[in-house]
Amino acid sequence: MSTAGVAMGTAPKLKTSAMIASFADPGQKTAPAPFGHALAAAAEADPRIVGLTADLGKYTDMHIFAEAHPDRFFQMGMAEQLLFGAAAGMAEAGLVPFASTYSVFAARRAYDFICLDIAEPNLNVNIVGGLPGLTTGYGPSHQATEDVAIFRGMPNLTIVDPCDSIDIAQAVPQLAASDGPTYLRLLRGKVPTVLDEYDYEFELGKAKVLRGGNDVVFVSSGLMTMRALQAAAELEKHHVDVAVVHTPTIKPFDEATVLAELAGTGSRSRSRTTPWWAACSRPSPRPWSAPAGPGVWSRSGSRTSSSTPARCPRCTPSTG
Template sequence: MAERAFTQAMGRDEATGGRATVDAPFGHALVEIAKSRDDIVGLTADLGKYTDILPFRDAHPDRFFNVGMAEQNLVAVAAGLARTGLVPFATTYGVFASRRAFDFIAIACAHSNLPVKIVAGLPGLTTGYGGTHQAIEDTGLMRLIPDLVVIDPCDATEIAAATRAAAAHPGPVYMRLLRGKVPVVFEPDGFEFTIGKARLARKGTDVGFVSTGFMTERALDAAAALERRGISAGVLHVPTLKPFDSEAVIQFAGSVEHLVTAENHVVWGGLASLVAETLFDAGMTRRLTRIGLPDRYIECGSVPTLQKRYGLMIDDLVAAAAGERA
């Protein structure tokens, strides 16, 4: 089936605050990996164009499979290929992978510790297509699956590095995907990504943002705005939700009195819950403000309008950190 033309609600080319961008960093990273690894294969559920895997298809057409609009079959086929010694990267929208194919990821892939990599587009509130397409609870679901690595990269640099790390990881991986022209937040030169490790992106002494995914870019911009107001804000970027870097969170929390979690996800079950669990287990008390989505289905509309309505903007982070949020 031919794929339809792009529409604005698919969340491509969001405002990047003037930062440089890289087009389709996942697809191009996979092409580079596959040049030296014949075991890498690519699959999609009729969403190749919208999950940035077409560069791989064009470079390696004999190693690319479109299974059609059948996400459970996508994961099952990927698991079967993995049992033959291949390393499949299977792409679809996060909402379809996490809801429709949850059991297949849990049993066909994770239960057997197969090296299947699920690459999930349209994470959280990055599409205006409403509750059927917005993966607002996917990291919470995926982190409950034993032995499944869960990654929410910040930018183009980290997407490429996380793709390489996923390919090298011997077990299953679920990775959220920012697609199209993705901003560059972290400098590529010397950038290292390690599964299970957080990154101290900025030091601060008054308040600390603990963020994941594209919310780290906004946390860094919010920290800069707070500095102009005389508030010292640190940023701890947590790209891996599972395994979770509890040690880094505890150390970061020890440097500030107020923590603000920021995630493109409901505030239950994902990053905020992980931070709260970590503080509780460590016997540490900190003021904790959660930035994220509410416990409800999100309506249709333009992405910027929805993100503003639900408090994911830089100004919302600034207000939360400054204690000004209602």
Template sequence: MPESKTLGDRTRGMGEIVEVAGKVTELAPFGNTLAEMAASRPEIVGLTADMGRYSDILPFRDAHPDRFFNVGMAEQNLIMIAAGLSKVGKIAYCTTYSVFITRRAYDFVAIACAHSKANVKIFAGMPGLVNGYGATHQATEDLNMMRGIADLTIIDPCDATELKQVVRAVADIPGAVYVRNLRGKVPVELPADYRFEVGKAKVLKEGDGDTGIIATGYMSARALDAARIVAGEGRDVGVLHVGTIKPFDRAGVLEFARRHKRLIVAENHKTTGGLGTLVIEALYDAGICKPLSRIGLADGFFECGSQEYLEAKYQVDLPRFLEVIREG
């Protein structure tokens, strides 16, 4: 589908992750995959809260206009309408900014969706520091908040390859699902034979047992980049990708942790309440004590700026990965 028709002029500051020279990218994997699968699944509907352009759902709108609903800037209505559609047999894919879902429609996600086991799939855009519009638009605590909702599946895809698989997989996951969406030109980082499995962490790179990185979202791709760079220095770093935050693959994380002397946990989220907290809780409960460093955001609000600027200032960029690896 032509880019000009589905997306128009895009601004990477509105939610595209940093592109790295020489890397392959795929345009709008969420919307294009949803449009494709909906051709054979008439029960799928798509909704947005006036954020179609910046959630990449426009390919679905163009392919299936009679099944697309823009409810306007009303996130609570978005969730309630989606929950209502699920009651009549629809699978409702919802899109807007993650910060608006978590802060404005939290109770509606908890009760109308999770508690009611509604077939609502929320693709929440621009989590963490991907949005350059400052604290009002940056969902840097969304994993912490959404983890508190019972019966809610939470997924943080790494790249375009995994995101496309997640779009298809969530249709058959019972109940409500919250996905941290990737938009625009999304890098292709994972191998072609990668297979997403809900609730399963995947080893992306085996190491020599010294340093192991446990990461989620596109930070897993950054961990791979860092591992490749330090390989030239004689360091063989392992990488575990935790694509599903809830249900959390405790057994997979512990198995990986036991094989490494030192751990690094990385996430595009505050260091409290997200992946780091899950890993530390799992290690403590299992009686495992070993050095662990966290790459993530401090507790605070964050200013406006480009993603490159923000990541460097708040120390979640590639140089920060290299610094932490070399500390060991």
């Protein structure tokens, strides 16, 4: 495609994914800034809740909370180490902080502060990470391709990977109420609303079967659950009966619910897929230790072939 062609308008218009704040499909039902609204609402009921950010309030939907509760919002500047150290201090003072930045800056830049000051003493600090995984086109500086791999090794930390606005809205008060630190992989801006179509409620630590199916089981978290549901609907047209298990809490992992679904009553061999990140980096065997790894699974739990889930393009290909 020539530059001249683009300039003349004769070539197809170039696209950018760099500034995309929402990944909703055209016409899809969405909710604006569900995290900010949920935190503002939770703060009405829980006077311990405070919000902090490191110069990314507007980009993590924290600004909604700041507008609703200006006296409970603390701007820490572009200083992520201070952000999380200070969040620890506020928790030590009896408050329940939600501290937001981008996932990369939490996971990569401030790891030592989250680990030593928050996780090791098991404080109720809630880390809110925007742009998790590949939800930005800004490249490696902003793409948190390893956030889950990094945080899975952290003691006491609960990791929540919500699918949609329903998940986020329901998770926030539960994160505040639970003891110990949490990491929320934030979906920001106009966030799709998907799970209202299902008999679903977010329950911290629990996986939920969104739809049953005899042939295949998809196990997914985060925005990939939305894709898994779409894929299941497509496969249904081809007479493939797919179950979808949504696992919004990915540490600790609800093995019991997943294993129960895998051991379901279908007559044919069943396969399972995993979230995109599972193939990227696995420093510890959990949560995918039993039954281990992505692949096609028979009812008895033995792997019959491997499947290759979508993965980070910078990672070495893995057979799972």
